[in-house]
Amino acid sequence: MEAMRRKLVWLKKEKFQGWACSECAWAFNPIGPVVGQSIVEMMQRYEQQRDKEFTSHVCAEHPRATKNPR
Numbered sequence: 209m210e211a212m213r214r215k216l217v218w219l220k221k222e223k224f225q226g227w228a229c230s231e232c233a234w235a236f237n238p239i240g241p242v243v244g245q246s247i248v249e250m251m252q253r254y255e256q257q258r259d260k261e262f263t264s265h266v267c268a269e270h271p272r273a274t275k276n277p278r
């Protein structure tokens with residue numbers, strides 16, 4: 209399946225910087241400020257949240273504007 213080839217990629221644009229999917233328009237938006245006791249804990253929580261959302265998103269639900277020209 210197409211979805212198996214997707215990867216988490218670092219995206220850097222003028223208005224957005226962060227993790228995104230290589231196969232669709234999905235991008236990771238942290239929900240609220242990440243809190244933790246230390247910078248390490250914050251990073252771990254951020255990565256956990258990111259990986260969880262990346263794994264659970266469905267590429268078909270985030271079509272790229274350029275992929276389906278109408």
Ligand SMILES: [Zn+2]
Nearest residue numbers: 229232234267
């Ligand atoms: Zn995707």
